[in-house]
Amino acid sequence: MMRRESAFIQLDAAVERSDVTILRGLPRVGRSSFLEDWKNRRADAMRCLVEDVRLEAGIFILDHVDARAIDQIIGIVRTAEDTKSRTRLVVAPSDLVTAERLRTTLPGVVGSVEIAPLRIEELAIEIGQQQLAAGPVEAAPLTAIPAPAQAADPNRHWLRGGFPGSLLAHDDQDSLIWRRGMLDGLLARDYTEWGVERAFPMGDMFRWLANQNSAELNENSCGFAKRQELKSAVYVLELLGLVRRLPNYPAGSSASMDRNQKLFVRDTGLLHASLGIETSTQLRANQAIGGSFESYATEALILAAGGRCGAQFYRELGDNGEDEIDLILDFPSQKGRLVAIEFKVGPNQKAKRGFYNGCAALNIEDRFVVHSGDAADLGEAVHRLDLKSAVARIAGKRGLRAAL
Incomplete structure (x- = not known):
């Protein structure tokens, strides 16, 4: 274990x-x-x-x-x-x-x-490995990785998720089969106590949500479910720990409660199983890779805060298009301190103007980009961090040393 x-x-x-x-x-x-x-x-x-x-x-x-x-x-x-x-x-x-x-x-x-699926820093604890990348974009081929080191490879962690049975499977095909079997059994359970009819297709609903991953959820847009059916199903999936919803900033306000929430599949292994993505090569070629990395990194950073922060996103129509912050972490114990985070696939990607506009509107000075490469770039005013470094930074903000 x-x-x-x-x-x-x-x-x-x-x-x-x-x-x-x-x-x-x-x-x-x-x-x-x-x-x-x-x-x-x-x-x-x-x-x-x-x-x-x-x-x-x-x-x-x-x-x-x-x-x-x-x-x-x-x-x-x-x-x-x-x-x-x-x-x-x-x-x-x-x-x-x-x-x-x-x-x-x-x-x-x-x-x-x-007890969430295994996190990237927990893998580092177990194997004593100090250099972990965050995704398959810049990675070596999986065939070059020795079998005993499977669980240590972060490419596999993003692709397969954090369930031990998936992460340590013999190969990608076995891992995908494991995840699909686990999902099928879980979604076939009886959830009538929460208003989900026994015949309601929870498997189809989860796949539909996987295709909406990292986007704002429109509760009236599902073609095979009524609004209340969708709301009940999402509620159950959230209770189970399969999905996470982020409110629009500022959370708890009347304005936020009237707007759509952003929805993520929390474990990217389950996300990829629902999207039919079996290998890192397929993930690199799939248009869902941006949302997948955002989901992967968002979950990692929220968990790194240890339950001591709120999580939101920001999206407003500005003078030059949409102003957007992918993730805002707020720390009430630090006088409401806000941290603004932008997610990018590829280590050379930089934040767009909408991110800076959003930070200016909310007066957020603590901000950085999280990219899918394997090294941090601290040479610019807005740091560009690999996921490992970002996790360490967020863990530090709650007074705990990152487990790296």
Whole structure:
């Protein structure tokens, strides 16, 4: 199992804050292995069945929990509150229904930590490799990479995504088959509790959204789904962790809430599986490569901030066309500091005028370009960073050292 140091830190903090911590994550993302590694780091944690939880100080890890255990967990929490025992639970639900019922039944008691697919800096931790590129554009052919080093190659990480079963597959074809099988099983589940009819084609919806990746989502533009059906499906996909929505800046304002949100498929391996992209050669030739890299880098930078920032985009009609900032990260703990980021495929690409206009309109001085090459260029006023360097910079802005 590859180590997830950031998630270890987040879970340590969560169990101090909450009586119940839900460990969220997609199937096959590695939650059970993560929990075993985390338990071995602590002297106060043990894995057990729900019926074996004791009302005493300690952390009890409940893995693969389904809806049958919900009432027992609620009973444990309420009894622990009455007896003032410091009993803490870490729960890894096996389905979305269980996670959401615990969260809504025990408001103020339940916290959560997400185990996301493996991130680029987590690969660097595992293999001790200090020089990681961010994508296949400038890469050597995959056939030149020895099999034992597959997981270390960032070309594979962008192409295949961060699921261990996909990342470590024997070849690109096996990886694609794995991802499609995982998606098919997940999207065939019953989501009627969230207003998604049993016969609704969730697989088609996910493929349709993959074709809209990194664009603003028009909820009235899907030809095979009504607006409410689309809204319900996207909500479920977001709860699962398959897609991410970004609001238009400033988030939470009336103006932002009235405008379309930007939608991303969070794991680019799943994005490419839906688009039929099997190899790096196919990705380089596909018109979706720009949106794919934007999705890949956006997710990496949001996760690098460790949940301590907001994420938005900016798009306004200016005097000379659209003024646009691909990603704005805001850090409330740093007096609302804003960071503006532009994404480019290829190491020589520079930000366009619309990016500078947007930064000027919002008075953002902290800004940089993230490109798909393998080295940072700090020679210009607006730095052009490879993804590894950008992740390190964002991680540093929350007071943590990047795991590189």
